[in-house]
Amino acid sequence: MTITNELIAQHGLTSDEYQRLVEALKREPTLTELGIFSVMWSEHCSYKSSRVHLKTLPTSGQRVLQGPGENAGAVDIGDGLAAVFKIESHNHPSFIEPYQGAATGVGGIIRDIFTMGARPIALLNSLRFGSLEDPLVRRTMAGVVSGIAGYGNSIGIPTVGGEIGFDESYTGNPLVNVFCLGIAKADEIVKAVASGAGNPVYYVGAKTGRDGIHGATMASAEFDDKSAEKRPAVQVGDPFMEKLLLEACLEVMQTDALVGIQDMGAAGLTSSSCEMGARGGAGVEIDVSLVPQRETGMTPYEIMLSESQERMLLVAKRGREAEVERIFEKWDLHAVRIGEVTTDGRLRVRNKGEVVADIPNKALTDDAPRYTRPVSEPSYLKEAQRLDLGAIGQPASPRDAFRKLLASPGIATKRWVYRQYDHMVRTNTLVLPGMGAGVVRIKGTRRALALSVDCNGRFVYLDPFLGAQHAVAEAARNVACAGALPIGATNCLNFGNPEKPEVMWQFVRAVEGMGAACRALDVPITGGNVSLYNETDGHAVLPTPVIGVVGVIEDGDRVARRTFQAAGDVVVLLGEGRAELGGSEYLKTVHGLLRGVPPALDLTREAALQRLLVDGISTGIIRSAHDCAEGGFAITLAECCFDTGFGVSAEIASVAVGEASFADIAALFAESASRVVVSVSATAVSDLLARAQAVGVPATRIGTVGGHRIRIDVDGRTVLDESLVESEGIWSSALEQYFERARAIA
Amino acid sequence: MKFAVVVFPGSNCDHDAHYAAEHVLGQQAELIWHKDTSLRGAAVVVLPGGFAHGDYLRTGAIARFSPIMQEVKRFADAGGPVLGICNGFQILLEAGMLPGAMLRNASLHFHCEHVYVKVEQTDTPFTVACSTERPLRIPVAHGEGNYYAEPDVVARLEKNRQVVFRYVDASGQRTDAANPNGSLNNIAGICNDRRNVVGLMPHPERACELAVGSADGLALFESAVKAVSERAFATSR
Numbered sequence: 001m002t003i004t005n006e007l008i009a010q011h012g013l014t015s016d017e018y019q020r021l022v023e024a025l026k027r028e029p030t031l032t033e034l035g036i037f038s039v040m041w042s043e044h045c046s047y048k049s050s051r052v053h054l055k056t057l058p059t060s061g062q063r064v065l066q067g068p069g070e071n072a073g074a075v076d077i078g079d080g081l082a083a084v085f086k087i088e089s090h091n092h093p094s095f096i097e098p099y100q101g102a103a104t105g106v107g108g109i110i111r112d113i114f115t116m117g118a119r120p121i122a123l124l125n126s127l128r129f130g131s132l133e134d135p136l137v138r139r140t141m142a143g144v145v146s147g148i149a150g151y152g153n154s155i156g157i158p159t160v161g162g163e164i165g166f167d168e169s170y171t172g173n174p175l176v177n178v179f180c181l182g183i184a185k186a187d188e189i190v191k192a193v194a195s196g197a198g199n200p201v202y203y204v205g206a207k208t209g210r211d212g213i214h215g216a217t218m219a220s221a222e223f224d225d226k227s228a229e230k231r232p233a234v235q236v237g238d239p240f241m242e243k244l245l246l247e248a249c250l251e252v253m254q255t256d257a258l259v260g261i262q263d264m265g266a267a268g269l270t271s272s273s274c275e276m277g278a279r280g281g282a283g284v285e286i287d288v289s290l291v292p293q294r295e296t297g298m299t300p301y302e303i304m305l306s307e308s309q310e311r312m313l314l315v316a317k318r319g320r321e322a323e324v325e326r327i328f329e330k331w332d333l334h335a336v337r338i339g340e341v342t343t344d345g346r347l348r349v350r351n352k353g354e355v356v357a358d359i360p361n362k363a364l365t366d367d368a369p370r371y372t373r374p375v376s377e378p379s380y381l382k383e384a385q386r387l388d389l390g391a392i393g394q395p396a397s398p399r400d401a402f403r404k405l406l407a408s409p410g411i412a413t414k415r416w417v418y419r420q421y422d423h424m425v426r427t428n429t430l431v432l433p434g435m436g437a438g439v440v441r442i443k444g445t446r447r448a449l450a451l452s453v454d455c456n457g458r459f460v461y462l463d464p465f466l467g468a469q470h471a472v473a474e475a476a477r478n479v480a481c482a483g484a485l486p487i488g489a490t491n492c493l494n495f496g497n498p499e500k501p502e503v504m505w506q507f508v509r510a511v512e513g514m515g516a517a518c519r520a521l522d523v524p525i526t527g528g529n530v531s532l533y534n535e536t537d538g539h540a541v542l543p544t545p546v547i548g549v550v551g552v553i554e555d556g557d558r559v560a561r562r563t564f565q566a567a568g569d570v571v572v573l574l575g576e577g578r579a580e581l582g583g584s585e586y587l588k589t590v591h592g593l594l595r596g597v598p599p600a601l602d603l604t605r606e607a608a609l610q611r612l613l614v615d616g617i618s619t620g621i622i623r624s625a626h627d628c629a630e631g632g633f634a635i636t637l638a639e640c641c642f643d644t645g646f647g648v649s650a651e652i653a654s655v656a657v658g659e660a661s662f663a664d665i666a667a668l669f670a671e672s673a674s675r676v677v678v679s680v681s682a683t684a685v686s687d688l689l690a691r692a693q694a695v696g697v698p699a700t701r702i703g704t705v706g707g708h709r710i711r712i713d714v715d716g717r718t719v720l721d722e723s724l725v726e727s728e729g730i731w732s733s734a735l736e737q738y739f740e741r742a743r744a745i746a
Numbered sequence: 747m748k749f750a751v752v753v754f755p756g757s758n759c760d761h762d763a764h765y766a767a768e769h770v771l772g773q774q775a776e777l778i779w780h781k782d783t784s785l786r787g788a789a790v791v792v793l794p795g796g797f798a799h800g801d802y803l804r805t806g807a808i809a810r811f812s813p814i815m816q817e818v819k820r821f822a823d824a825g826g827p828v829l830g831i832c833n834g835f836q837i838l839l840e841a842g843m844l845p846g847a848m849l850r851n852a853s854l855h856f857h858c859e860h861v862y863v864k865v866e867q868t869d870t871p872f873t874v875a876c877s878t879e880r881p882l883r884i885p886v887a888h889g890e891g892n893y894y895a896e897p898d899v900v901a902r903l904e905k906n907r908q909v910v911f912r913y914v915d916a917s918g919q920r921t922d923a924a925n926p927n928g929s930l931n932n933i934a935g936i937c938n939d940r941r942n943v944v945g946l947m948p949h950p951e952r953a954c955e956l957a958v959g960s961a962d963g964l965a966l967f968e969s970a971v972k973a974v975s976e977r978a979f980a981t982s983r
Contacts, residue, residue: 149856153887154797156758240756240800247755331755422858422887424952424959425795427762432959441957443765556957 003028011038017369024363032301032349033357036364039267039305040274043532046368049498050530053511061524063487069279071112071192071262073526074184075488077552079445082189084118085181087126087453087492087548089531093234094176098143102176103151103237104309109180110157111263114246115312117190117253118182121426122440123152125162125178126453126492126546130171132409132738140174142739147237148178149420154239155246159421160429161438163453166409172536177492177529179453179548183442190253193260194273194315194341195280201273201339204328205245205264205311207294211235212268212307241310248331249312255327257320259341264311270304270364272313274347278361285348286339288356300349300356315341378502384462387582387596389659396590398634398664398720403730405631405669406638408589412734413642435561435643436626437482439553448556450484452476452549456630457542458583459598464506466598467583468513468545470673473606474629475549476521480610481625481676483560483617484551489518491528491547496540498532506543507532514545520603521610523549553618560617562626563644567706569623570685571640571650574609575675576698577633579657579666585630586669601673608695609674616691621684628675634668634720636677638710638727647724650703651713664719668712679705747974748774749967750788752818752834754809755780759795759831759951766951767792771967780812789974790827790871791818793834795887795949805848805890806836815841827871827970828943832888835935835945844938844945845903846895851888852928858887860959861926863934863948864914867907870937871973872944872966881918882962884948886926891947893929893936900930911935911946 008018011034021029021037029037039045047054059067065082066074072086090105106123113120125148130137152159157180184190194201212235252258260280262272269291277284288303298306314335316324321337328335342348347364349357360367389395396404405411418433430448431439437452454475460467476486491514496503518525534541553559564571581587582596616622628636633652641648657666680688685701692699710727712720749767753760760777767775776786780798785791798809809815815837822828822843830838838844851857862881865873876882895903903909911934915924925932927947935946950963 146855153856153858153889154756154758154800156796238800240797240802243756243758243797243800419859420856422856424858424885424887424949425758425762427765427952427954427958429959430957443769 003034011035012042013038017041020369024360030356032304033359035301035305036270036357036359039270040364041368045267045271047530048368048370049373049532050507051370052372053508056511057515057525058519059524059526064524064526065186066189066526068527071115073488073490074116074189075526075550076186077449078447080186081442082184082186083181083449083550084113084116084184085179085490085550086112086527087177087179087490087546088529089492089494090176090178091173091494091531091534094144095140095172095174097234098140099147100234100236102144102147104235105176105178106148106151107237107239107242107309108265109178110155110242111265113180113182114249115190115192115261115263116184117188118184119250120157120180120182121428122181122438122451123157123159123178124438124451124453124548125159126455127164128170128175128544129166130168131166134171137171138738144174144176145417145420151237151239153422155243156425158423158425158429160423160440161433161451164414164417165457167457167542169539169541173534173541175494175541175544177546179490181451181550190258191260192262192276193280194276194284195282196259196341197343199259199315199318199341200321200337201284201286201341202314202316202324202335203291203311203338204314204333204335206238206241206308207292208303208306209294209308210298210302210306213302213305235307235309237309244331244333245310245312248328248333251327252324255323257317257323259315259317261312261314264313266307268305268307269313274361274364276313276315277347278365281345283342283344283346283348283361284339285342287350289352290336290338292336300351304349373498373504374501375505375508376501377505384595385597389662392591392593395662395665398668399722401586401590401665401669402634402720402722404589405585405635406727406730407734408585409735410585411631411635412731414735416736416739430556430559431482431561435563437478439482439559441556446555448553448559450479450482450551450553452478453546454478455544455546457544458588458594460510460543460545461594462583462596463598464509464543465513466601468510469517469601470598471545471547472514472517472521473601473673474627475547476523476610477627479549479551480613481560481627482553483558483614484553485614486521486523486549486551486610489523489525489547489549491525491545493530494534494541494544494546495532496535503540510543510545514547517603521607555618558618558620560622560625562639563624564640564646564679564705565623567646568682569679569705570682570701571648571703571705572678572680572685572688573652573675573700573702574612574678574692574697577655577667577670577672577675579655580670580672581666584632584669584671586665599671599673605697606674609676609697612692612695612697613676616688621680621688622678623681624679626677628677629671632669632671634712637712640677641710641724642728642731646705647707647709648703648705649707649711651716652702654715664714667714668720747789747971748776748787749790749792750776750778750785751792751794752814753777753779754796754798754812756798756800757794757796759949763792763794763831763951766954766967770954770964771971773971778814780814783813783817785817785821790970791821793830793837795832795834798833798837804840806833806840809837810841819843822943825940825942827973829872830945831949831951832947835947838943838945843943844936845899846893848890849892849894850890851892856889857926858885859926860885861948862914862916862924863911864918865910866912867910870910870941870944872969873910875969875972876965881914883960884950884953884963886948888947891927891929893933895930903936906939908936909933910937910944
């Protein structure tokens with residue numbers, strides 16, 4: 001077959017990249033080879049636009065057992081155990097087919113964890129959708145939630161937390177980022193390597209079909225009105241098959257008959273075979289005619305590029321074949337030997353003996369193109385950062401603003417969502433969804449882990465460097481609010497088209513900010529995922545670098561939640577508020593504005609605050625803790641009351657604001673960073689204040705838990721005095737109403 | 747005494763039931779693979795929650811063909827105590843060991859949440875140590891837990907006091923709002939004529955320690971220990 005320019009373009013390769021390919025092969029490629037290069041050099045697999053920048057992130061530390069480059073990262077959590085975790089996106093498939101797109105996203109990240117030899121014990125997700133007023137968005141969200149539930153519930157891994165945000169920019173390009181964490185013995189982590197010439201290469205799991213061919217390439221292109229036609233490129237998930245694979249693989253790993261294993265994720269058999277070979281410094285030779293197929297007449301090209309789900313490639317030790325095969329048979333799976341490890345460092349693909357591809361592994365992996373793309377500061381930035389409160393009209397009354405914010409889908413309870421997820425299976429869930437960071441205990445130890453995924457895309461849009469720092473600080477603060485010391489992180493960087501210098505500028509600045517914050521808070525990034533081309537019809541999503549932070553709690557009996565514990569307890573505000581309304585939920589919800597600069601962030605003080613929280617919770621002084629985020633102090637204080645039956649009465653000081661008419665609004669709803677509302681027993685107040693002072697964290701006694709109202713005074717003047725029951729009613733029903741209303745109409 | 751926890755390939759609450767029996771209760775517990783044909787001398791059998799064979803067909807529809815189920819039936823026929831939790835309950839229905847069937851939840855959504863369940867009968871091996879006064883706070887987690895049976899079957903269950911567990915509110919009142927899935931008569935769990943086979947949708951094994959939110963479910967496991975030790979439901983082996 002002749003390789004025409006048109007064919008090259010269809011494969012998403014530039015003419016420069018094609019030249020590079022020919023040089024690597026020292027000849028023209030076959031069609032199968034062109035397909036293999038196309039997926040391996042796609043943005044999704046090669047990280048060609050992002051790799052040079054990702055290298056600047058801190059990835060090492062005392063606890064890091066495995067940094068980026070493997071299926072997932074791993075950190076030491078004591079007791080000879082490792083927490084193995086990663087976050088990954090499935091954005092593009094989830095727009096095209098919400099249920100299956102999200103479900104297979106869950107399936108993919110779970111495979112990344114158990115291939116490391118870890119038993120997955122917790123899932124979280126970070127989701128973004130457009131406005132729920134749009135019926136298409138409601139359909140997308142309902143499908144994504146069902147898909148996550150359908151897969152995670154069936155396989156029996158609890159979804160213990162997550163976050164959901166809404167902005168019009170995500171209407172045609174939702175974000176579905178899934179985080180999974182597993183536990184392995186620290187000295188038994190399994191690698192994705194192929195080595196040892198003559199060792200057999202096995203294919204295990206579902207049969208290969210034509211689904212998902214060029215999924216990786218799809219995820220590397222922008223959406224347009226033809227995207228809906230790409231449905232065949234979305235895979236279909238089978239959680240039962242994955243459950244069998246999970247159990248069988250973990251059982252095989254208990255033997256020492258295994259050399260290495262990798263999931264056939266994006267780019268399927270292609271990426272797993274060449275990446276395992278490259279990591280092991282070996283070659284891999286396979287015959288595609290041996291691959292189990294569920295469709296007839298599949299070509300080598302299709303078999304190599306299929307992204308059928310629930311498939312694994314593994315290398316066993318020669319002479320131990322029967323042992324491996326027997327374990328898979330027990331689980332009614334068939335391990336099929338499709339090739340062997342060689343010494344020549346090449347991926348050689350045969351079809352009934354005839355060679356159809358023969359490529360140096362390194363050309364597909366380490367030597368893939370990488371670009372330092374041009375950057376330029378976005379033209380929107382200067383204007384968007386300008387916030388003149390005097391020019392935006394009258395402020396809302398505190399009461400109206402409070403009620404509007406409680407009803408905002410980003411703030412309202414996500415109970416309608418997490419009730420669909422099995423969040424208790426495995427009986428480790430110490431903190432239920434909606435109560436703060438997800439907390440799971442580690443059976444057989446006293447320890448527990450707290451997990452949080454966060455990002456405020458508005459802040460990143462208005463200042464990518466500072467916004468990404470906020471994402472790190474917030475995720476780490478959330479695990480600290482549960483009483484956990486943050487020890488590691490994983491990131492999922494969702495941006496638009498990197499070929500646009502303004503998008504690339506957002507990306508570069510965000511990575512720089514993320515790196516700086518991770519260094520300051522001592523949370524190395526052990527891996528993650530980059531999702532670019534999140535655009536529809538030329539409009540990019542808000543830049544959304546999601547970060548997942550893992551924290552360790554030494555004593556699982558000492559865990560804090562967001563909720564007040566007893567009437568009469570004293571409320572203390574850690575940190576201090578300023579008139580920082582830039583990028584706030586208030587501006588967005590009440591005035592429809594995305595403007596201003598994000599709140600300032602002092603990382604030194606942030607680190608001190610987090611240490612104070614861990615110290616205060618582990619010693620039992622702090623009885624509840626809740627981070628001030630979207631909606632600011634007033635919403636945070638209200639959330640401390642919800643689900644408890646306790647009201648609160650608090651008094652805070654005013655903040656200096658240029659436009660006097662916004663003084664109360666700024667005091668209540670500004671989203672100043674590094675603030676946490678905690679509650680302590682009356683006898684422990686002075687102890688907490690002293691500890692705070694010792695580490696340089698501002699701490700103010702602001703009120704008392706009790707009564708049936710949420711009352712806030714500013715400088716002695718009551719500015720908000722709301723019924724607890726009514727406020728909680730708004731917060732509890734707002735999200736659910738979008739879906740129940742839709743069902744009533746349907 | 748020993749609890750046998752049957753492991754179907756898609757079981758996912760098997761370890762939780764095992765943990766509750768062994769670590770929380772301090773009894774012996776053994777996981778029994780579904781292809782096995784022996785219950786290894788267990789005094790109590792638990793069919794755990796999960797998705798036994800993927801359940802793409804009706805939930806539990808294929809599990810009744812697993813080799814171990816012959817043995818579970820023999821055990822039950824001999825009077826041995828059998829508890830089916832969630833998917834285990836669905837399997838008992840499909841296997842004909844309990845009457846009725848499951849429909850999808852009325853909401854059409856999977857539903858995971860703590861609910862209140864009233865124990866109405868204490869003459870089963872899994873409720874002898876329970877109180878009928880204070881409702882138990884136990885989680886549900888299922889997509890198909892909407893119990894259905896023909897009207898005459900339901901009438902017979904009620905008449906013979908075979909409705910063992912019922913969804914109620916926190917104060918113990920049977921209300922529509924307290925029913926998480928649309929089950930007829932708020933039925934959460936039932937027993938067979940002989941009262942030794944019990945199935946319920948809520949997950950008592952998830953509510954055995956205060957650390958995970960509730961310890962109310964432990965009473966079911968304690969009941970089994972009590973029943974067996976008093977030989978109230980002794981088996982013939």
